[in-house]
Amino acid sequence: MEAHALTARLLENIEFPFLTLLASGGHCQIALVKSLEEFLLLGTSSHNSPGEVLDKVARRLKLQNLPECYEMSGGQAIEFMAKDGDPLAYSFPYSLTHHRDCNFSFSGFTSFATKTIETEEEEYDVPPDGVVPTAKDICASLLHGYALHMMHRIHRAFIFCETKNLLNSDKRSLVFSGGVACNTYIRIALKNMCAALNAEFYCPPPRLCTDNGIMIAWNGVEKLKAGVDICSNFKSIKPEPDCPLGTDLSEEVRKASIKVKMPKIDLQVEKEKVL
16 A cells, blocks of 8 residues: 555655545555655545445446446446436435544445445336446446545545644645546546645556556665665565554544535536546
8 A cells, every 4th residue: 555655756746745545446545644654544444445336336237238338347337437427416425424534434335326226227127137227327426426525534634634733734735546546537526626725636647556566666666765674684574464554543533523514526527637
């Protein structure tokens, strides 16, 4: 996950400290990156990851049965269908709104999507291998809900870091990375949110969001140049099954109990292009 957080520095001169949102098929974490070797974990996902839920919803919608989506991953198919959908057609429930922390939960998106699809299949008498005619709206509404959930937690993270003097309000930066960062709708929603908060927004191009080889290699280059974590005795290295991201401050964030209003998204956002 450290490599995900640092990949954007391959193309951009991003100074420490900065906030990072790492969203993929396995994780969703928000952390403050203070240096190459110091990370402060502010929140993480429980149960499902965002990428995992996108894949599940795509399978439940049977998007792979559509010729145009046949060779796409679940996340790609959801984004493709969402481009022509109405993001306000369905109101996905807001997750963890009463929890004043920076943790994420995406299981509610799966439940709501599944119930909605079942209802639509019955209403439209969809055959076993068919796709509901409202699939585009479901996909668009799902991504809209994702963006709102992420924006809500990111806003609280910025406030927490500034309250604790971990970030300067005049020098805010957010790095969005991981496989889910390939999604155009979410990228632009976060970019616009950062503009409203007077924060810089960085996101690696899609090819760098999913290429773990490049991420790990760049992480090594950064540390080699800085003389950090260089090991000459490889026999002393002990592999670990779990590798937590830095120091966990998520409980401290919860205790701070910072109230943040639910964000709003300009509905023209999906018509823009990521520069």
